[in-house]
Amino acid sequence: MQTNKTFFLFFVFVVLLVFLFLFGAHAQVKVERWNRFEISLKGPVTGNPFTENHFSAIFSNNSKRVSVDGFYDGEGNYLIRFMPMELGKWNYITVSNIAALNHRSGLFTCVAPNNANHGMIRVADTYHFRYEDGKPYYPFGTTAYAWIHQGPELEEATLTTLKSSAFNKIRMCILPKYYTYVTNEPLFYPYEKGDGKNRWNFKRFNPAFFRHLEKRIDDLNALGIEADLIIFHPYDKGHWGFDSMGKENDLLYIKYLAARLSAFRNVWWSMANEFDYIKSKPRAVWDDYAAAVVGHDPYRHLCSIHNGSVYYDNWKPYFTHVSIQNGAPVEDFGRAGLLRDVYFKPVIYDEVCYEGNLPQRWGRLTGQEMTAAVWQGIIAGTYVTHGESIKGNGDTIFWAKGGILKGESPARIAFLRTLLENGPGPLHLADNWKDNQTAQTDSTYYLIYLGKPKQKEWMFSLPKKGGPPVGTKYKVDLIDTWKMSVTPINQVFETSKADGYRIYDKNHSLVSLPDDSYLAFRIHLIK
C-alpha cells in the first residue's frame, strides 16, 4: 500500500499547489515602487459612463490607506491606476455604484525600483528639488507647448531631439494650442463631438486623446524628463472653445485628468499658462481649480500656476513652487533672488523670453542671452526654463510644435547642468543682497559668475558671510560658460583673515583673464 500512500501525498501536494496558485497569484504580481499598478474591469457602456458611474478603490498596506479615483476609458473599460509609494504587500478593494465594478479586491507586491526610477520629484530644502529616493534634481526645462498635437513623425523627432539634449523637464499643453506659428488641427480631440448645437460634448471625453497624451508622458519618462503639464491655456479664443467650457466642465476635466494621470510619476501640474490671459476665467476661480487638482491627486505631485503679466498668489498652499513668467529677473545681476526671498518655495523662471529670431521681443534672445539668463537664475538659487523660437525655412519652431532644436544655448545649458550635478549640492548667494555674483553650497564650494562684462584680472575673494576660516586652501577652475571649457588655475589659494566683509587669498594674487565675456570660477576646497 506504499504506492497508494505516496500517491495520496502527491495528490495532497498538487491540490495545495493549485490552491496556492489560485489564491496566491495576485500576491505574485510585482510592481516597481513609483511605477503603475492598473486595475481594469469591464462595466456598462450605456448612459454616460464618464459622469454617471462612480468607480474608485482603496489601496492599503500595513501603514497607509489611499483612496484612488478610477475612470472610464471607453468601450466598457473601467480603469484604476495606482502608484505604490512603499515597498511590500498592498491590497485593494473597489467601490462603485455599478455591481460589476464594486467590491473587487486583489493584492500585489511593490518591489524595489530599477536604476532609472528615482520616484517623484519633491520640494527639498525649501528652495530646491529632490527625487523621492534622495537623488538631487535640478530642473533644466525646455518648452514645446503643442508638441503632442503634431502627429507621429514630428512627435518622434521631438523625442529624438530631447533624447540628445540635457533637458529634464518640458512645459507642454494638454489641450491643443491655436496661436501664431501653431494653427494646425490636432490628431486627437479631448472630447466627443457634440450635437448640432454644441460643437463638443464636454461631458464625454475622448479616451484616445488621453491615451495618446499618456504615451507621450511615458516616452518622456523613459528619457528622464518631467512632464510639466499645462492644464489650461488661453491659446484658443473660440477656435475650439476648450478655454471657456464653464466651471462645471473645467472641474470634470480636472477630475478626469487627475484620475488618469496621477499615477504617472513624472507628471507636474501647471494649472495654466498665462492664467491671466484666459479671459473666461476670473482670478478667484483658480483657487477652486487648484484645490480640485490637489484634492483628486493622492500623491501630491508638484503643482504651480504660471502668469502672463500679473502674478497669481503663489504663496497659497496648493502651489508647491513658483512658476514665473518674467525675463527681467534673470536679465541682470541682483534680481533673480529678490523673488526667492518672498515665497519660501522653489522659484522656477519658467518663461524668460526665448532664444530666437522672431520680431516679437519675447522671441529674440541671442544664445548668449538665453544662456546667461539660466546662469543668473542658478547662481541666485533659482531655476530657469529654456525655450527656442528660431524660425527656419519651413521647419517648426521648437517652442511651438517641437521638432529639432537649432539654438546655441542648449549645449551651454547642458554644460551648466553637468557642472551643477558634479557639485556637492544646490546653490544660494553666499552674501544675499550684497554680492550678486558669488554662489555657494557652503564654504567648500563656490561658483562665481561674471556675466557679460569682461575684466582683465580677477582676485580671489569670497564673502565673509558663510565663508571659511583663515588658512583654508582652495583650487580654482576658470570656466568659460560659452566655450564650455573648464581650465584649472595652476595655483593654490589660501585664505587670510577677513578684511571687512570679504576674505582674500593671503597673497592677494591676481589671475589674468582671457578677453572673453561670460566667464565663471569654480572654487573648491582642497581636502
Add this chain to the structure above:
Amino acid sequence: MQTNKTFFLFFVFVVLLVFLFLFGAHAQVKVERWNRFEISLKGPVTGNPFTENHFSAIFSNNSKRVSVDGFYDGEGNYLIRFMPMELGKWNYITVSNIAALNHRSGLFTCVAPNNANHGMIRVADTYHFRYEDGKPYYPFGTTAYAWIHQGPELEEATLTTLKSSAFNKIRMCILPKYYTYVTNEPLFYPYEKGDGKNRWNFKRFNPAFFRHLEKRIDDLNALGIEADLIIFHPYDKGHWGFDSMGKENDLLYIKYLAARLSAFRNVWWSMANEFDYIKSKPRAVWDDYAAAVVGHDPYRHLCSIHNGSVYYDNWKPYFTHVSIQNGAPVEDFGRAGLLRDVYFKPVIYDEVCYEGNLPQRWGRLTGQEMTAAVWQGIIAGTYVTHGESIKGNGDTIFWAKGGILKGESPARIAFLRTLLENGPGPLHLADNWKDNQTAQTDSTYYLIYLGKPKQKEWMFSLPKKGGPPVGTKYKVDLIDTWKMSVTPINQVFETSKADGYRIYDKNHSLVSLPDDSYLAFRIHLIK
C-alpha cells in the same frame, strides 16, 4: 400789567436759555473730523486698574456704531479717545465693570477739519496712498529710532530739523533702544518698577511714558509727519527686557497702545523692526500680534511688519502695505518693481542702508547713492525711506537719536517730493519688465531717470505700451536730480507712429546732455 407780562415772558426766555445751556451743552462740544474727542472720568485707584477695570464706549451717529476701548491713565483717571470719521452729531455711552465709569453718556458734534487736517492715510490705487480727504500722499520718510528717548533739548532739536525738512513720515521705536550709538537710559520707562525679583511690573504701565510719546506724536502731526510707530524691536537683548516680556504681556501692551493711540490720526503701526532678529518671539506669534493690533484699532490704521534678513508673509490681511528692509532692490535699475509685482499692496523700502560714514556697510551710502535709491523706488511705483548715519564730532547720529540732519540727500529728496507733488499723480513703470527707466502716470506725464551712467545725448523715446497716439506734442524738462535744477528744453516733441515697441519724436532729434550723472527728464503733454 404790561410790565408783569413782559417780565413773565422774559422769565420764560431765561429759563429756556438755562435749559438749553444745561442740556444742550454737550451738543455744543465741537470736534474736528479726524481730531480727538476725549472722555475723562474719575474711577478707583485700588487694585490694578490697568488689568482689572474694563472701560469702553460705544460711539454712534446715524450710520455708524464704533466700540472704543478706554484705558487707565493713572491717578484715578480713566480716558477714552475717539476720532470721529464722519461729520455731524455723535453720541456715546460708556460700558464698565466699575459703577463710576459705567453708563455715562454724552454727545458732541463733528465739524469740518481745518486746512492742515486731511485725515488718516489710506491705501489708494493698490500701490499708493491718499489722505482720507482725497489729497495724495507720497511717503518720503526718514528714520530716528530712539529720538523720543533723548530728553527735551535733543527732542526739540529733532523737531526743528524735521520742520525744515521735507520728510512726511518717520520710523520710530516706541520702546527705548539699546544698540551701538544709542546706549543712554530714557527719561521715561514704559512700566512701573517691579518688586525685588522682577525688574519691571509688566502689568502696570507708566502713563507718563505714554503721555510723552503722545506729545511727540502730536508734535509730528503739527508738522504734517506720519508717525510709523515700531511696536517691538530687538535692540534690547536683556538690557531692559522689553523684547522678551512674554506673549501675555506683549498682548497687554498692544491693547494698551491701541487704546491710547488709535485716535491719533497720524499713527501707523509697524509691528516690529527686524522682527526676525527678536529671538524670543517665534515667527508664528506675529500673526497673533498683528491680529491683536487690528482687532483693537477701530480705525484700521496702516499696519506693516519690517524684516531683518528674512521677510515676513506680507500678503497676510493684517498688513496694509509692505515694509521692506533691503537695499538691493533700489541699488540698480529693474529691481524695485519686482517686489511690487508680488504683493498687490504699496511697497515701501523702509530701510535701504543709510547715508553715512560708519564702518558698517549699512551705514555708509554716499548722498548720491541715498538719493538714487529713492529715485529708483519712485520710478518703479514704490517708495523709499531715508536714513542718516553720519557720525560727527560728539554730536548724535540722526538715525539713532535724532538731532540735526547733516547729509546731502535730504535736500534732493525734498526736491523729488516737490516734483512728484507737482505732477498729476503717482507713478508706475510704463513698460514694466522691459523699460526700467521710464515712469508715467499716463500718457500725459512721464519721468525718465538715467541714474549714475552718463550719456552724451538723449533721444525722445517712449514705450509704445501706455503711450500716446501719433501727433501728440510734449514739452520736456531736463532735470538734474543732484543739482536740483529743472531746465526746459527749448523744443516741442511730436510723436510719430510706433516703431516696434517704442514711440519716437517725428524728427528723431537728439538733445545734448551735460557731463553729469543722475539726470532725468520730465515729459508733459502740451494741452
